[in-house]
Amino acid sequence: MAYDDNNVFAKILRGEIPAKPVYEDEFALAFNDIRPQAPIHVLVIPKGKYVAVDDFGTQASPEEIAGFWRAVSRVAELVGATGEGFRLICNSGPNSLQEVPHFHAHILGGKRFGAMLV
Ligand code: AMP
Secondary structure, three states, rough: OOOOOHOOOHHHHHHOOHHHHHEOOOOEEEEEOEEEEEEEEEEEEEEEOOOOOHHHHOOOOHHHHHHHHHHHHHHHOOOOOOOEEEEEEEEEEHHOOOOOOOOOEEEEOOOOOOOOOO
């Protein structure tokens, strides 16, 4: 799937849609999900143009991949998700109901979750 420059996270990265960053570095931006599904619900996105985790993993440079996953760990700690644990979700494609076609990791925490899949 080709990357769509008009997706909402591309607009956030370009500053066209406001988002309150909780973390930003050279490789990643993190902000609260607009429709939180847990007390902690943060999205971490790479700065590069990748549709989902699969093309990120195959197309991104080693520096981008390392930088992104390092940022995920930093953000999980920063938002207080690491102590009691958290769930990390990366939806990819229609079967996952991925809504925004810019790769992102959901960090969900602050509560004890039920079964992994519904
Ligand atoms: P996914 O289904 O994995 O693509 O998740 C996309 C997520 O992006 C959803 O949880 C939405 O609530 C969230 N979202 C959509 N637009 C925004 C926005 N402008 N700011 C923050 N989160 C957003």
